[in-house]
Amino acid sequence: MTRSVKKKKKAVTADQEVLRQPLPIRQRQRLIDACITALHLYGPTGTTVARVVAIAKLSPGIVRFYFRSKAAMLVASLQFLATEFEDRVVTPVVALRGQPALALQRLVELYLDPEIASPRKVAVWYAFWGEASARQEYLAICGQKDANFAALVHDLVDRMIVSSGRRHLDSEAVALGLIGVLEMLWQGFAFEEEANIDRALARRRCMAYLRSVFPREFAALDEGAGAGRVIRGMHGDPLEEREKFFRGAWQFAGHEQEIPGSGDYVALDLADTRVLVVRDAAGTVRAFRNACRSLPHALVSTRRGRFADASIACALHGLSYGLDGRPVGSHEGAGLLQFEVYRSHGLIFVRSPAAARPWPEPDLAGIGAASDYLPLPDAAGSPWPVEADWKIVMLQLLESRPPGATTSPWRRQFLRPNMLVEQRPGALSILQVLPAGAGRSRVQQFEYAAPAADPQALAGEERARSLMRVQLERELAIAASTQQGEADPDYEVDASVAPSPATAAFRRMLLDADY
Ligand code: FES
Numbered sequence: 001m002t003r004s005v006k007k008k009k010k011a012v013t014a015d016q017e018v019l020r021q022p023l024p025i026r027q028r029q030r031l032i033d034a035c036i037t038a039l040h041l042y043g044p045t046g047t048t049v050a051r052v053v054a055i056a057k058l059s060p061g062i063v064r065f066y067f068r069s070k071a072a073m074l075v076a077s078l079q080f081l082a083t084e085f086e087d088r089v090v091t092p093v094v095a096l097r098g099q100p101a102l103a104l105q106r107l108v109e110l111y112l113d114p115e116i117a118s119p120r121k122v123a124v125w126y127a128f129w130g131e132a133s134a135r136q137e138y139l140a141i142c143g144q145k146d147a148n149f150a151a152l153v154h155d156l157v158d159r160m161i162v163s164s165g166r167r168h169l170d171s172e173a174v175a176l177g178l179i180g181v182l183e184m185l186w187q188g189f190a191f192e193e194e195a196n197i198d199r200a201l202a203r204r205r206c207m208a209y210l211r212s213v214f215p216r217e218f219a220a221l222d223e224g225a226g227a228g229r230v231i232r233g234m235h236g237d238p239l240e241e242r243e244k245f246f247r248g249a250w251q252f253a254g255h256e257q258e259i260p261g262s263g264d265y266v267a268l269d270l271a272d273t274r275v276l277v278v279r280d281a282a283g284t285v286r287a288f289r290n291a292c293r294s295l296p297h298a299l300v301s302t303r304r305g306r307f308a309d310a311s312i313a314c315a316l317h318g319l320s321y322g323l324d325g326r327p328v329g330s331h332e333g334a335g336l337l338q339f340e341v342y343r344s345h346g347l348i349f350v351r352s353p354a355a356a357r358p359w360p361e362p363d364l365a366g367i368g369a370a371s372d373y374l375p376l377p378d379a380a381g382s383p384w385p386v387e388a389d390w391k392i393v394m395l396q397l398l399e400s401r402p403p404g405a406t407t408s409p410w411r412r413q414f415l416r417p418n419m420l421v422e423q424r425p426g427a428l429s430i431l432q433v434l435p436a437g438a439g440r441s442r443v444q445q446f447e448y449a450a451p452a453a454d455p456q457a458l459a460g461e462e463r464a465r466s467l468m469r470v471q472l473e474r475e476l477a478i479a480a481s482t483q484q485g486e487a488d489p490d491y492e493v494d495a496s497v498a499p500s501p502a503t504a505a506f507r508r509m510l511l512d513a514d515y
Pocket of ligand 1: 294316317318
């Protein structure tokens with residue numbers, strides 16, 4: 001296995017992160033935590049320096065060191081809560097804005113999360129609201145926070161109205177309704193012990209409100225309900241979705257045995273880009289955008305080939321690039337745009353270095369050795385166009401059982417966000433599902449087999465491949481039919497049908513802004 005990307009650093013836990021902070025920062029935070037507890041117990045008027053230091057188990061003089069006055073300490077505590085709310089609620093929801101149903105569901109979850117909506121913290125918000133003397137300070141610090149939150153809810157509701165086609169709805173009223181439901185639930189939390197709070201019920205109430213306004217979209221996201229493989233509430237803006245799921249993701253581009261010698265190349269169209277993978281004279285595997293730097297048209301149009309004279313020439317006006325991507329000959333312009341390369345088990349993956357949010361490397365732990373596998377004669381046929389969103393296709397493939405999986409040892413690995421690697425005795429195939437516009441996708445299949453298989457094994461392999469092709473056609477037809485069925489406004493999901501673990505994991509990936 002060869003890597004051309006940096007190794008990830010070991011994760012640091014939140015506690016370790018806190019311990020790494022300098023002592024003054026830790027002490028100040030300890031005082032803020034104690035102040036929040038005091039505000040919860042005694043309110044702003046009853047919160048005194050003596051009570052705060054007693055809770056913090058620090059000496060009274062230390063407050064003066066960090067805060068000018070008691071008022072400054074109260075304001076700092078409220079500011080801390082406002083920043084926490086922004087970081088832990090608003091920012092993750094904004095990241096999902098392209099999928100408004102998912103974003104609203106996440107907003108409900110995060111708004112009611114025990115870390116944010118603990119009785120202790122919620123009580124502090126209301127304590128400031130309740131005291132006229134403190135109200136001006138509250139408004140100064142948190143007015144913007146409240147306004148931002150309301151604007152976010154309005155924006156998501158607007159998007160829901162557009163995507164659901166329910167243009168008769170009053171977005172202002174719907175947004176106020178949701179904010180009101182959330183506020184009422186918070187008020188209830190403020191006067192309860194944590195043990196008495198039923199957060200699952202609170203979430204269900206919010207989702208019931210949203211479902212009463214957007215029944216189709218939120219039926220599919222019903223918490224706790226199976227919701228099967230129906231994801232009609234999870235379709236977002238295709239461009240934002242591509243940015244989120246594909247721009248920084250590793251994508252399969254070929255097998256090392258397809259480019260054994262210097263100048264050998266494979267080319268492939270991905271979600272929004274075309275890739276050209278080349279082996280240079282030193283044996284290094286390089287990947288470039290399959291696009292000339294003069295005009296973004298493809299330098300090569302075949303899946304595989306060889307640059308005989310070690311130069312990548314553009315047929316249009318004759319610009320040439322070396323196998324390292326640098327311009328050669330008389331022109332001294334820019335070189336080819338590069339991709340990052342990750343190689344494992346003989347498989348070559350590429351990723352754009354320009355992605356703002358790079359994905360982790362593909363996990364092939366469940367796949368056995370395949371470095372010497374050779375491409376089968378029609379290893380990468382034409383992509384299959386499918387009249388179904390890429391997510392529907394992925395879910396269908398994840399639910400399917402490969403033919404022969406019951407009688408021979410199969411390994412299957414899902415590579416986020418859109419690939420399946422399947423390994424059977426002596427052979428391996430990769431399915432890659434790519435978005436091709438709203439409600440459309442294309443599926444690319446690549447097949448490789450161990451060298452020197454005997455004739456009997458080859459015949460068996462050919463039978464397996466033919467069965468796989470039949471099954472794939474069937475799965476893609478089901479995906480297209482599922483998408484058609486999702487458009488039926490009166491269709492309802494049977495909530496008793498639980499999704500499989502693979503489907504649940506895929507849905508979580510769609511939901512999880514941090515993948
Ligand atoms: S477009 Fe490639 S040389 Fe002009």
